Amino acid sequence: MSIHKTPLFLLVLCFSISATAQGLFRKKDSIVTKSLSESWELNKKDRTGTFRLNSYKPFYVLPAKWSNRINEMPQSVGEPPAFDEPVDLHSTETKFQISFKTKLIQSFLFGKGDIWVGYTQVAYWQVYNKQLSRPFRELNYEPELIINYPLNFNFLGFQAKMAGFAFNHQSNGRADPISRSWNRIIFHFAMEHDNFQIYLKPWIRVDSDAEIDDNPKISDYVGRAEANVIYRKNGHSLNLLLRNSLSFNDNHGSFQFNYMYPIRNNLRGHLQVFSGYGENLIDYNHYQTTIGLGISFVEW
Template identity: 50%
Template sequence: MIKLYKVLVFLFLISSSAFSQVDYNKLIIRKNISQQWELDSIDKKGTFRLVSYRPIYFAAARWSSKRNEAPFDESGEFATDEKNIFNNIETKFQISFKTKLFQGLFFGTGDLWAGYTQKAHWQVYNKKLSRAFRELNYEPEIILNFPVNIDLFQGKIRTFGIILNHQSNGKDIPTSRSWNRIILNIGYEFNNWTVNFRPWYRMPDTEDENPGITRYVGDAELELGTHFGKHEFYTIINHSFSTFEKGNIQLNYVFPIHGHLRGHAQVFHGYGETLIDYNVSQTTIGIGVSFANW
C-alpha cells in the first residue's frame, strides 16, 4: 500500500504543476470526427495504417466501492460458487487500434475498418492472488463507415456507420461472458464538441452467458467529448430504452503534464464496467496517464 500512495502523490504533484511545465505548442488537441474517420479528402491516409481507435490509457490506481468477490451466480451450467478475494484497488488499462481495410466502397463513399479494443483489470497490488489479472475484455469489430454532411441545429451530422461487434472475456464456463451486437453509429459535431450516438441490437445467443445484460448495461451508448485549450473531457453513457434505473456513466478528464505526456482521471458509476461485472453496480475512481483519445 505504501507504494500505491507514492504513485498517487507523484501523479498529483505532476498534474498540479502541469500549467507551468507544459509546452502547449507541442500538444495535440482532440481530433474532430473527420480526422478520426478520414472523412474529408484532406484527411484521407489510405489503407492498412494502424491508428488509435478508442482512448488508450493506463490507470496506476483504480478504487472500487464494491468488490465483485464472487461472479454473479447464473442459471443452469453457468452457476458458480467460486469465491475470490480481490482488493478494492487495482490497475486498469485500455488499448485500442483500428485500420482501414477498404476505401471508397459503395459508390466511392464508404470505408471498411477493422477495430480492436482490449480492457484489463489487474490486481497488481494483491500479493495473495499472485498479482493476477482479474478480468480481461476483448472487443474486435468490423466497421462500415459513411461520411455525411447534414445540418442539424447549429452543428452537423458528419458520419453514419454500421458495426459488427463481439465482446468477450475469454474465460471458460462458468465465468465466461460474451455477447454479439449490431451497432449503429451517428457522429455529430457542434463547435468543439463531438457527439456519437450508438444504439445496438443484441444478436440472439442460444447459450446466454450473461442473461439480461441489456437490462443492466443498456442498449445504446452516448459519447460526448470536448476540449478547452489542452484540457480534454469526455463522457460515455450507456442506458436502456426499456428501463431507466440501470446503465452506467463514465467521466474522463485528460490534462497536460509535460510535452506529450498527459494525465487521466476517470470516474465510473453503474453496471457493467467489465463483462464479469455486468450485473454489479459500483462506483470506481481511477488516476493515471493517457496516450490517445477519440
C-alpha cells in the same frame, strides 16, 4: 500501514506526480486533437489509404483505480455464484486500455463509404494483491468490423458528419463459470460543433442460445444504447459516456466521466469516474462506483 491497503494514498500520490509534472514541463507542443473528418478520413484531403494503423479509443493507464464495491463473488443472472467463497480482491487495482483501427476498404459505397476493422482491449490488474500473486482480474477483448459513411448536413445546431454500423464481438476469453461474451450490431451517428463531438450508438444483441448464454439479460444491465459527448479545448478534454437499458420497467445503465489535461506534448493526466453496471464483462450485472487516476497517450 502497507500501500496496497491504502487506496487513497495511491490516488493522492498519482495526482501529486501528475500535478508536479504539469508544473515542471512547459507545454512546447500543442496536444494533437482531431476532428471527426480527420479521425475517420471522411474528406478526400484526409484520406491516407488502407491498412494504416490509426488510434480508435484512448490509450491510457490508470495505475490506481479504486472501487467502492469490487466484485468478489461474480455470478450471472439466475445462476449460482461462480465460486464457493468470495475472492480476496483488493479494492484498488490498475486499469489500462489499448485501441486501434485500420481501414480495409476505401470508397466502396457511392465512392464515399469505408470499411474499417477495430480492436480494443481493456485490462483490470490486481497488481497490488500480493496474496493472489498479482493476477489479472479481467481482460476484455473487443474486435469489430465497421461500415462508415460520411454525412454533411445541419442537425440541431450541429454538423452531422457520419453514420454506419458495426459487427461487434466482446468477450473475456475465460472458461465457465466466469466466461462472458456477446455479439452486437451497433449503429452509430456522429456530429460535431466547435469544440464538441457527439456519438450516438444504439445496438441490437445478436440472439444467443439461451442454454449456453454466459451473461443472460446483459442488455438489461449494460444497456441497449450509449451517448458519448466530448468537449476539447486548449489540450483539455472532457468526455461523458452514458449507457442505458432503455427499459421503463427495470431501468439500468451507467455513466463514465473522463477528464484529460495536458502535461507535455501528447502526454496527459487522466481522471476517470465510473458509476453503474457493466464496467467490464465479469461485472455486467454488478453495481459499483470507481475512481481512477493515471495518464493518457492518444486522443479519442
